[in-house]
Amino acid sequence: MMFKDDIEKLLNIQFTLEHQKMFDVYYQYLIEYNKITNLTRIVDEIEVYYKHFYDSLTLAKSIDMNQVQTICDMGSGAGFPSIPLKIIYPHLRIIIIDSLNKRVVFLKNLIEKLNIENVELIHDRVELYALKNQNKYDLVTARALGHMSLISEMGIPMVKENGYFVGLKAQNYEEELNQSLNGIKMLGGEVIEIKSFDLPLNFGHRVHIIVKKNKKVTGYPRSFSIMTKKPL
Numbered sequence: 001m002m003f004k005d006d007i008e009k010l011l012n013i014q015f016t017l018e019h020q021k022m023f024d025v026y027y028q029y030l031i032e033y034n035k036i037t038n039l040t041r042i043v044d045e046i047e048v049y050y051k052h053f054y055d056s057l058t059l060a061k062s063i064d065m066n067q068v069q070t071i072c073d074m075g076s077g078a079g080f081p082s083i084p085l086k087i088i089y090p091h092l093r094i095i096i097i098d099s100l101n102k103r104v105v106f107l108k109n110l111i112e113k114l115n116i117e118n119v120e121l122i123h124d125r126v127e128l129y130a131l132k133n134q135n136k137y138d139l140v141t142a143r144a145l146g147h148m149s150l151i152s153e154m155g156i157p158m159v160k161e162n163g164y165f166v167g168l169k170a171q172n173y174e175e176e177l178n179q180s181l182n183g184i185k186m187l188g189g190e191v192i193e194i195k196s197f198d199l200p201l202n203f204g205h206r207v208h209i210i211v212k213k214n215k216k217v218t219g220y221p222r223s224f225s226i227m228t229k230k231p232l
Contacts, residue, residue: 003049006200011057013088022087022114023053029113030078037102039078050203055168056081056143057088062195062208063139063164065089072097072137072158074126075145079107081168082141086116095137097122097129126154127221135160135216143168148180148209149231153221156187159213165189167209177209183232188217 003023007015027048034040042051059065059081069092073082076096086094096119098104104123111119122129126145134157142151148167155165169176177191184191189211197206221227 003054006050006054007057010200011054011060013057013060015088019087023049023084025113026053026079026083026087026110029110033106033109037106039103039106046201047203050199050201052078052080053084055199055206056084058197058206059085059141059166059168059208060088061197062166062193062210065092068138069093070095070137070139072133072140072155074140074142074151074155075099076107077103077144079110080143083107083110083114083119086119087114090116093118093120095120095122097124097126099123099125125224127224127227130154130158130221133158134218138163140165141168142166147231148173148176149183150227152180152184152187152189152211153227153232156184156189156211156213157217157220159189161213161216163213165211165213167211169207169209171205171207173207173209179231184211186217186232187213187220188215189213 004015007013042048071082071092072095074097076082076098082094086092101123104121107121137158140155140158142155145151151167159165192212193210195208
């Protein structure tokens, strides 16, 4: 299968028959659940495999997943990027926070269908959870969740010292990033790399903004209304 070849060749990930079966289960259940609850507007099989699954797995090119034990996935929606990563890297302990219960229900059922362990689902607002869980995770991710200044303020406080926060973005991120640099610094972070990827089959361009946390800073995140009205 072309997907397997692209994963192996372009992402340098060994892709087994068992992986393929799990992604097939994922796809089928996503489409089935999507008929009753809108999780994604992308439903074509090839598009889901590349725009969701492959896109999620590009993180393995930015961060050495073998060095990561814990991932906190903020506002993960239908499980991206954390569940595809968990399929490939079963040692990972995943924490997914989502404020919408219908998405949490989908993920709970999906985890059972995939028969995977060490995935914790948190039904909460990200900024409230972040206040109670500071300096805790090796890696925190946010994909299609909002402006870089907002996701940085919610995400960086949860990262351990010397851990990483990654904002997964499409193109045209530069202005957004420039507006966020001061805030990232105030939160104890530093942008160490920006990685760009072209998805196969001309399915679009993706960017990872990789932030390393150098020191612990308290007092963040602020309330959602303040974060949106007065970005750092």
